[in-house]
Structures are given as structure tokens and as C-alpha cells.
Amino acid sequence: xxxxxxxxxxxxxxxxxxxxxxxxxxxRGYETTSVQDVVERAKVTKGAFYHHFEKKDDLLLHIxxxxxxxxxxxxxxxxxxxxxxxxxxxxxxEDIVVATATYQREYAIFFEQRRNLAAEPxxxxxxxxxxxxxxxxxxxxxxxxxxxxxxxxSAHVLAFGIIGMVAWAYHWYRPSGLSPQEIGRxxxxxxxxxxAPA
Amino acid sequence: xxxxxxxxxxxxxxxxxxxxxxxxxxxRGYETTSVQDVVERAKVTKGAFYHHFEKKDDLLLHIxxxxxxxxxxxxxxxxxxxxxxxxxxxxxxEDIVVATATYQREYAIFFEQRRNLAAEPxxxxxxxxxxxxxxxxxxxxxxxxxxxxxxxxSAHVLAFGIIGMVAWAYHWYRPSGLSPQEIGRxxxxxxxxxxAPA
DNA sequence: CGGAACATACCGGCCGGTCGGTATGGGCTC
DNA sequence: GAGCCCATACCGACCGGCCGGTATGTTCCG
Numbered sequence: 001x002x003x004x005x006x007x008x009x010x011x012x013x014x015x016x017x018x019x020x021x022x023x024x025x026x027x028r029g030y031e032t033t034s035v036q037d038v039v040e041r042a043k044v045t046k047g048a049f050y051h052h053f054e055k056k057d058d059l060l061l062h063i064x065x066x067x068x069x070x071x072x073x074x075x076x077x078x079x080x081x082x083x084x085x086x087x088x089x090x091x092x093x094e095d096i097v098v099a100t101a102t103y104q105r106e107y108a109i110f111f112e113q114r115r116n117l118a119a120e121p122x123x124x125x126x127x128x129x130x131x132x133x134x135x136x137x138x139x140x141x142x143x144x145x146x147x148x149x150x151x152x153x154s155a156h157v158l159a160f161g162i163i164g165m166v167a168w169a170y171h172w173y174r175p176s177g178l179s180p181q182e183i184g185r186x187x188x189x190x191x192x193x194x195x196a197p198a
Numbered sequence: 199x200x201x202x203x204x205x206x207x208x209x210x211x212x213x214x215x216x217x218x219x220x221x222x223x224x225x226r227g228y229e230t231t232s233v234q235d236v237v238e239r240a241k242v243t244k245g246a247f248y249h250h251f252e253k254k255d256d257l258l259l260h261i262x263x264x265x266x267x268x269x270x271x272x273x274x275x276x277x278x279x280x281x282x283x284x285x286x287x288x289x290x291x292e293d294i295v296v297a298t299a300t301y302q303r304e305y306a307i308f309f310e311q312r313r314n315l316a317a318e319p320x321x322x323x324x325x326x327x328x329x330x331x332x333x334x335x336x337x338x339x340x341x342x343x344x345x346x347x348x349x350x351x352s353a354h355v356l357a358f359g360i361i362g363m364v365a366w367a368y369h370w371y372r373p374s375g376l377s378p379q380e381i382g383r384x385x386x387x388x389x390x391x392x393x394a395p396a
Numbered sequence: 397c398g399g400a401a402c403a404t405a406c407c408g409g410c411c412g413g414t415c416g417g418t419a420t421g422g423g424c425t426c
Numbered sequence: 427g428a429g430c431c432c433a434t435a436c437c438g439a440c441c442g443g444c445c446g447g448t449a450t451g452t453t454c455c456g
Contacts, residue, residue, distance in 0.1 A: 013401080013402080027313075028313060029229065029313040029314055030229075031227065031228075031229030031230055031314075032229055032313070032314060034444080034445055034446080035445075035446065035447085036444095036445075036446095044402080044403095045402070045403055045404075046403085046404085046446095046447090047401090047402055047403045047404070048401075048402050048403075050446095050447070050448080051400085051401060051402060051403095052401090052402095055446080055447075056445095056446065056447090111309070111310070111369075112309070112310045112311075112313065113310075115225075115226060115227040115230070115310065116227055116229075116230060152384060152388075153376060153380060153384050154375070154376055154384070156375075157375070157376055157381055157384060158384070158388070160366060160367070160369075160370050161363045161364075161366070161384075161385050161388070162363070163366065164362045164363045164364070164365065164366020164367070164369075165359045165360070165362045165363035165366075166359075166362070167362065167366070168358060168359070168361065168362020168363075168365070168366060169358070169362070171309075171358075171362075172358050177352070177354075177355070178351060178352055178355055182351060183355055186350060186351050186352070186355060186356070186359075187359050189392075190350075190356070190359070190389065190392035190393055191388065191392060192392075193391060193392045193393075193394070194387075194388035194389060194390075194391045194392030194393075195388055195391075195392075196391070211435080211436080232410080232411055232412080233411075233412065233413085234410095234411075234412095242436085243436070243437055243438065244412095244413090244437085244438075245435090245436055245437045245438065246435075246436055246437075248412095248413070248414080249434085249435060249436060249437095250435090250436095253412080253413075254411095254412065254413090
């Protein structure tokens with residue numbers, strides 16, 4: 001089976017399209033990117049695209065959905081370990097920073113391009129995002145209930161603050177400075193000291 | 199000078215267009231919004247639009263630019279007061295949360311639609327954003343230098359963390375819960391405790 | 397040989413931007 | 427203060443290109 005050297009394997013088109021789309025959407029945004037742009041970057045044709053996807057929307061939805069699955073899986077695994085509150089929150093913060101660095105483009109696309117998704121298909125993704133947020137809130141409420149953290153006016157607002165602090169890294173993170181782990185540990189120490197019981 | 203009741207005043211079109219654009223861009227994004235959408239919402243015509251603006255880009259640029267000016271002004275005023283580090287940082291955090299609540303749509307547009315601006319016109323806006331970030335970094339470095347805050351691996355990374363924590367509110371803030379001031383004070387107390395000297 | 401995986405040509409609509417024209421009102425001249 | 431003039435502020439019909447999506451043909455593999 002002598003396949004010409006650079007020729008793509010038959011059947012690999014789908015993932016190539018998704019990866020190309022991630023690049024394009026990250027660099028130029030969803031609406032600004034034409035289907036033609038994506039298929040050219042993926043080195044396939046428009047026919048191949050519409051064979052694998054119904055419409056352009058599906059592509060964005062698929063990227064969002066898979067991304068949320070990755071995040072949720074990591075988060076559920078962490079919760080399953082049943083760590084004491086301080087370690088749990090510290091690891092959670094560290095994990096999110098690492099995830100932000102790893103999935104930087106997907107984060108950017110998720111937060112910048114979600115207004116381009118129709119309301120209905122976005123529901124499914126939003127449910128997963130809500131679940132994600134709930135896990136962070138629970139980690140904090142758990143710590144407060146166990147006396148590991150001081151009481152705060154609102155565990156939800158604190159949780160959003162932590163998520164923001166950490167997720168914001170998608171805006172500025174570059175591999176040249178501190179490593180994701182170092183950044184995560186730094187943020188965790190600030191937060192843990194900040195909410196330590198009096 | 200009896201002007202007919204509902205008739206818009208001559209010359210008021212420009213601001214009406216800008217406000218309509220902020221609404222549209224916030225709700226549906228820049229590319230998804232057509233110039234036709236904007237002028238219909240502003241109750242003017244396409245001719246009026248292209249009289250006041252050269253192209254669609256100008257609109258987005260104008261929104262970004264004016265927004266950054268508002269933020270920078272507030273920040274410069276705060277710095278001019280020369281407060282001691284702890285008060286300065288606390289007020290800074292509180293101010294940004296209040297600004298986030300006040301300019302929620304502009305924040306969203308700034309962070310979600312900036313990939314739709316060509317690189318060159320965006321330079322001017324980016325310079326202002328950089329200046330803004332620099333002021334936050336300085337507030338932290340100043341506090342560390344004066345011994346009011348403990349040393350951290352990177353003042354820049356900490357500054358970005360604080361900005362993220364606070365600016366993230368544009369995603370979730372709703373007037374029904376805690377007030378912006380309360381949120382700001384809560385975040386400030388966590389951060390100040392978190393970076394207090396050992 | 398059948399169906400999955402593509403390729404290619406093409407269409408119809410929308411959208412940014414243009415262009416020739418009109419109305420309004422403030423200032424200047426006499 | 428009457429007439430004029432012209433800049434500013436708008437109007438609205440129109441165009442050309444691009445882009446999402448389709449329809450139909452072709453190739454490869456089991």
C-alpha cells in the first residue's frame with residue numbers, strides 16, 4: 001500500500017478540520033473565518049467539510065463541547081479524591097491554571113465566540129459550564145462548613161472571583177515566564193491565606 | 199422653535215448610533231451585527247451612519263477607545279491621591295469592580311470583539327490597556343517595596359490575577375445580588391489578607 | 397458492487413460601502 | 427432684516443463580492 005509521502009490518510013479529515021478551525025477561530029474569530037479558510041488550512045476541500053459536518057455552527061459547538069468535557073473530567077476526578085478542603089482548593093486552582101495554559105486557544109474561543117452560537121445548541125454546553133462552576137462553589141462551601149475557610153458574604157461570588165483570577169490567564173499566559181504550576185501555586189497560596197479562618 | 203414631538207434633534211445621530219452599536223455588539227457580536235441592524239436600532243439611516251463614520255471598524259474602535267479612556271481616567275485619579283499601599287490597592291480593586299458593573303457591556307465588547315479590529319487601529323487602544331495594567335502592577339510593586347505586602351514570585355502575575363478576579367465580573371454580575379461595592383470590598387479583603395507580610 | 401469519503405462547480409442572499417441628491421440653518425453681505 | 431450661500435447633516439437606491447450551503451459527480455475500500 002504505497003501511499004504518496006505527504007498524502008493525508010483517508011478518514012483523518014475530521015480531526016484535521018477541527019484543529020484547523022481552532023487555529024482559525026483563535027486567530028481571527030468565528031464569523032471572520034470562512035469555511036473556505038478552514039478547509040484550506042486543513043488541506044481538505046469544502047466537500048469533505050460538509051460530509052463531516054452539517055453546518056458551520058456544528059464546528060463551533062463541537063469545539064466547545066469537547067473542551068468542556070475535558071475540563072469537567074479533570075474536575076470530577078479531583079473531587080473523587082475527597083481531599084481535605086485546603087488541599088482540594090489548592091489543587092483545584094493549580095489544575096485550572098494548568099488547563100488554561102494547555103487549552104489556551106479553546107478557552108479564548110469559548111469565551112470570545114460563544115455569542116456566535118445559537119441559543120438552543122448552546123444550552124447543552126452551558127449546562128456543563130454550570131456544572132463546572134458548581135464544583136468550584138462546592139469546594140468552597142465545603143471548606144467553610146468544615147471551618148477550614150472563614151465565612152464570606154457569598155461563596156458564589158468568591159468562587160467566581162477565583163475562577164476569574166485563574167481563567168484570566170488565557171489572556172496573557174506565555175510559556176516564557178513562570179510555569180503554569182508555579183502560577184497556580186502562587187495564586188493558591190494567596191487565596192488560601194486570604195480566606196484562612198481568623 | 200417648535201420641534202415636532204418625537205423627532206430626534208438634529209446632530210444627535212452620532213451618539214444614538216454609538217449606543218445602538220453597543221447594544222447590538224453586546225447581544226450578538228460585531229460581525230453578526232450588520233450596519234443595517236445598528237441604524238435601525240438607532241432609528242437613523244445608513245446614510246447618516248456613513249456620514250459620521252468612515253467604516254464599520256471605526257465604530258468598534260470608537261467604543262473601545264472611549265471605554266479605555268474612562269477606565270484610565272479613574273485609575274490616574276486614584277494614583278494621584280498617593281494613598282498608602284493597602285488603602286490604594288483596596289480602593290483600586292473596589293473601583294474596578296464598580297467600573298465592571300457600570301460598563302459591563304463595554305467590557306464584554308472589549309474582550310470578546312477585539313479580534314475583529316484590524317491590528318493597526320487596535321495599537322492605540324492596546325497602548326492604553328497596557329498603561330492600565332502598568333498602573334496595577336505599580337500599585338503592587340509599590341506595596342512590596344514599602345513592606346506592606348509580602349514578596350511574590352512575580353508582581354506582574356499577581357497583578358494579572360487580581361485584574362482577572364475583578365474584571366471577570368463582566369461575565370456574571372447581575373444587579374440583584376451583592377452590590378459592586380460589597381463585591382469589591384470582599385475581594386479586596388481576601389487579596390490583602392492573602393498578600394499580607396508574614 | 398455498495399456505500400462511505402471525498403471532490404468540484406455553482407447558486408442565491410446578504411452586507412459593507414458608494415454615490416448622487418436633498419434639507420436645514422447659521423452667518424455674511426448690503 | 428432680507429436675501430443668499432454654503433457647510434453640515436442626512437437620505438435611500440444601488441452594486442459587487444464573498445460566503446454558507448447544495449447538488450452532483452468520482453474515487454477508494456471492504
